[in-house]
Amino acid sequence: MSGEMTFVSVTRLHLRSKRFWLSFVIYALRGGAQARRSPGFRGGALGHDAQGGQWTITAWESEAAMRDFRNAGVHAVAMRKLLEWCDEASFASYTTDEGLPTADTAYQRLAAGRTSKVNHPSAAHTARRTVSNGAPRFVLKLRPPR
Numbered sequence: 001m002s003g004e005m006t007f008v009s010v011t012r013l014h015l016r017s018k019r020f021w022l023s024f025v026i027y028a029l030r031g032g033a034q035a036r037r038s039p040g041f042r043g044g045a046l047g048h049d050a051q052g053g054q055w056t057i058t059a060w061e062s063e064a065a066m067r068d069f070r071n072a073g074v075h076a077v078a079m080r081k082l083l084e085w086c087d088e089a090s091f092a093s094y095t096t097d098e099g100l101p102t103a104d105t106a107y108q109r110l111a112a113g114r115t116s117k118v119n120h121p122s123a124a125h126t127a128r129r130t131v132s133n134g135a136p137r138f139v140l141k142l143r144p145p146r
Contacts (some may be wrong), residue, residue: 016087027078040065047138090118090130
């Protein structure tokens with residue numbers, strides 16, 4: 001992946017209640033599988049932070065490839081549910097020739113990112129805080145099929 005231009009998307013979501021956890025995990029795993037099958041997908045990772053935020057990093061051959069994934073399938077359905085499930089949501093995207101970022105780089109990029117709409121914003125979200133206290137830990141790598 002290194003050396004060619006890559007469009008990277010970094011997201012963080014925080015669930016407002018534990019009652020949404022199981023549904024969220026199911027959608028996250030299905031969304032990861034959808035990403036892996038999507039044209040233009042180069043790799044990604046799923047993780048979490050110490051405050052219960054759920055993070056994603058995905059790398060794409062272009063912004064258009066990422067948008068096609070984002071606006072289709074299980075991911076599009078999940079995005080509508082997240083309006084109700086989350087009290088914090090943020091994102092950042094950028095183009096790089098370095099491929100998938102480290103957790104520290106993802107944290108820095110998201111710190112300069114933007115919040116997304118949620119129906120029940122936390123105080124941190126209302127204050128436009130986009131990150132938690134400390135970098136995430138990525139625990140599941142996503143690779144495109146060979």
